[in-house]
Amino acid sequence: MTEHRMKIHPTAIIDPKAQIGSNVEIGPYAYVGPCVTIGDDCVVGHGCHVEGGVTMGHNNMLAPYVSLGTAPQDLKYHGQPTELVIGDDNIFREYVTVNIGTPTGSGTTRIGNRNYLMICSHVAHDCILEDDVILVNSVLLGGHVCVEAGAKLMGNTAVNPFVTVGKQAYVGGLTRVIQDAPPFMILEGNPARVRGVNEVGLSRAGYASAIIEELWQVYKAIYRTRKLNRARIYDEVEGNSASSPEAVYLVEFLRRTQQGVHGRYRESLRHK
Helix, strand or coil: CCCCEEEEECCCCCCCCCEECCCCCECCCCCCCCEEEECCCCEEECEEEEEEEEEEECEEEEECCCEEEEEECCCCCCCCCCCEECHHHHCCCCCCCCEEECEEEEEEEEHHHHCCCCCCEECCCEEEEEECCCCCCEEECCCCEEEECCCCCCCEEECCCCCCCCCCCCCCCEECCCCCCCCCCEECCCEEEEEEEEHHHHEHHHHCCCHHHHHHHHHHHHHHCCCCCCCHHHHHHHHHHCCCHHHHHHHHHHHHHHHHEECCCHHHHCCC
């Protein structure tokens, strides 16, 4: 453990093997284990617990009582060395919990950059959070879930293991997500149903009005039609030379979902 430019409370317990960057603040009664690497300018709040194979980037903020890198809640896990990898500029609010991966999964739980995990949200083993994701209070992600960039999950949403939540999706509060959530869409209900295009979220994220309008047309073609052959609808969207990359990606996402099991794209195929 380096000693340069750190503000460490005397009651904090830091293993000497931990790697701590510069200008790091560690609050009262926090614990940092031996296999932990914390990058520059991070804040580890009062009573936080960081253990296991955790690698954390720069400028991450852990509010009081965050727990990172604890063992998976998986009966098949028996102490094997796995990891949690965290990028930069993430905010973990009070009582957030994030587990390391499992040998039967990818072995790694990954959190990208600029994510905001609100109070009591939970990220289980082998999950992937890309960038700019928001989990509102008490969101629960089962194991092996992938949340793509810019997705927003409102309070008390529960996501089934192996589900993929598409980029810029908006999932309403108290929603039960048992199948993949398409990108750019609003989902709500128990179980979740696609309700429309995430127009407000896309506009705030800088998407052009023409793209949003096209997504509405694709939404109507897929979800507001009497046609039963979705594959033909997908072919028409992909075959239209004027289709935006967003519309094409939506169709690609839906095709991948069909390749999965029970409406969930398989974890083993995500990075192939």
